[in-house]
Amino acid sequence: MKAMVLKEISATEKEPLEMEDLPKPAPGPKEVLVKVSACGVCHTELDEIEGRIQPKLPIVLGHEVVGRVEGFGSGATKFNVGDRVGIAWIHSACGTCHFCRGGNENLCLEFKGTGCHANGGYAQYTVVSEDFAFPIPERFSDSEAAPLLCAGAIGYRDLVLSGVKKDQILGLFGFGASAHIVIQVAKHWGCEVFVFTRSQEHRTLAKRLGASWTGVPDDQPPRKLHCAIDFTPVGETVPRALRVLEKGGRLVLAVIRKRDPIPPLDYAEHLWDEREIKSVANITRKDLQDFLPLAAEIPIIPEVQDFPLEEANKALVLLKQGKIQGAGVLRMAH
Numbered sequence: 300m301k302a303m304v305l306k307e308i309s310a311t312e313k314e315p316l317e318m319e320d321l322p323k324p325a326p327g328p329k330e331v332l333v334k335v336s337a338c339g340v341c342h343t344e345l346d347e348i349e350g351r352i353q354p355k356l357p358i359v360l361g362h363e364v365v366g367r368v369e370g371f372g373s374g375a376t377k378f379n380v381g382d383r384v385g386i387a388w389i390h391s392a393c394g395t396c397h398f399c400r401g402g403n404e405n406l407c408l409e410f411k412g413t414g415c416h417a418n419g420g421y422a423q424y425t426v427v428s429e430d431f432a433f434p435i436p437e438r439f440s441d442s443e444a445a446p447l448l449c450a451g452a453i454g455y456r457d458l459v460l461s462g463v464k465k466d467q468i469l470g471l472f473g474f475g476a477s478a479h480i481v482i483q484v485a486k487h488w489g490c491e492v493f494v495f496t497r498s499q500e501h502r503t504l505a506k507r508l509g510a511s512w513t514g515v516p517d518d519q520p521p522r523k524l525h526c527a528i529d530f531t532p533v534g535e536t537v538p539r540a541l542r543v544l545e546k547g548g549r550l551v552l553a554v555i556r557k558r559d560p561i562p563p564l565d566y567a568e569h570l571w572d573e574r575e576i577k578s579v580a581n582i583t584r585k586d587l588q589d590f591l592p593l594a595a596e597i598p599i600i601p602e603v604q605d606f607p608l609e610e611a612n613k614a615l616v617l618l619k620q621g622k623i624q625g626a627g628v629l630r631m632a633h
């Protein structure tokens with residue numbers, strides 16, 4: 300099978316993924332073999348390529364995988380051949396540690412990430428435990444479904460953890476793939492949304508998707524934010540967001556790693572009055588099970604830009620430059 304493989308940590312601009320011919324993977328016990336049709340590109344891949352999070356090397360990246368079940372390992376019974384499934388960042392969790400038992404399998408001591416600790420979807424085929432494959436609602440095309448699996452589902456987790464309620468003001472810092480899905484869920488819940496981004500194109504998209512105010516990150520919004528989500532890799536966004544956060548408000552940090560340090564915070568200006576900061580790590584199966592049907596019901600139809608698998612490097616560079624409108628998705632030819 301064709302796969303785009305990362306062999307060493309590198310700058311994304313050096314286009315380090317190499318097209319290789321790998322053996323088609325064989326599904327192990329309780330695993331399914333998935334013929335991949337689409338795989339989203341995600342900021343987490345930039346973190347892996349550039350070494351801010353450490354993948355097992357060599358690795359096939361990609362954790363927004365959509366395809367059809369083509370084969371089974373022993374004891375796999377949940378799906379039929381031809382079923383359309385998605386695979387997300389959570390590739391496996393132990394099921395027995397205190398985090399797993401408490402419903403926080405995203406924090407599992409043995410958490411494994413798709414396309415990080417196990418080969419992912421930048422390839423024609425992949426394998427996954429049937430317990431970590433999710434049915435894709437009919438109404439989405441393969442490309443549309445891909446960003447729902449990470450940008451969408453993690454955005455949903457960010458939104459839930461922000462604690463935002465109906466009629467409250469939610470601030471979004473950065474307006475990429477995840478934020479443009481989050482705004483649609485937040486509007487569905489009856490929240491008001493303010494969007495802060497440097498990109499004029501992204502501000503226009505935000506307005507179209509229902510933002511009642513948009514500006515650049517340093518702008519003063521007309522009212523303070525009850526909750527905010529920071530999708531940017533920029534450390535400085537943290538004090539900027541805290542400065543416009545209402546008393547008792549919570550700022551959720553959605554990225555796995557910041558590209559640069561968070562500047563020193565001033566306790567009185569940024570944190571006093573019960574302001575909170577919370578990071579979001581990984582994702583649970585429940586997030587996906589809750590979000591995918593909700594996305595179909597609203598419905599959320601992500602904006603996508605397709606690239607052939609061979610152009611994975613180009614898609615990643617454009618992602619890093621913030622030049623993809625909505626979500627980038629790799630398409631596999633078979």
Ligand SMILES: [Zn+2]
Pocket residue numbers: 341342343362388449450
């Ligand atoms: Zn992702």
Ligand SMILES: [Zn+2]
Pocket residue numbers: 392393394395396397398399400404406407408409410
């Ligand atoms: Zn566990």
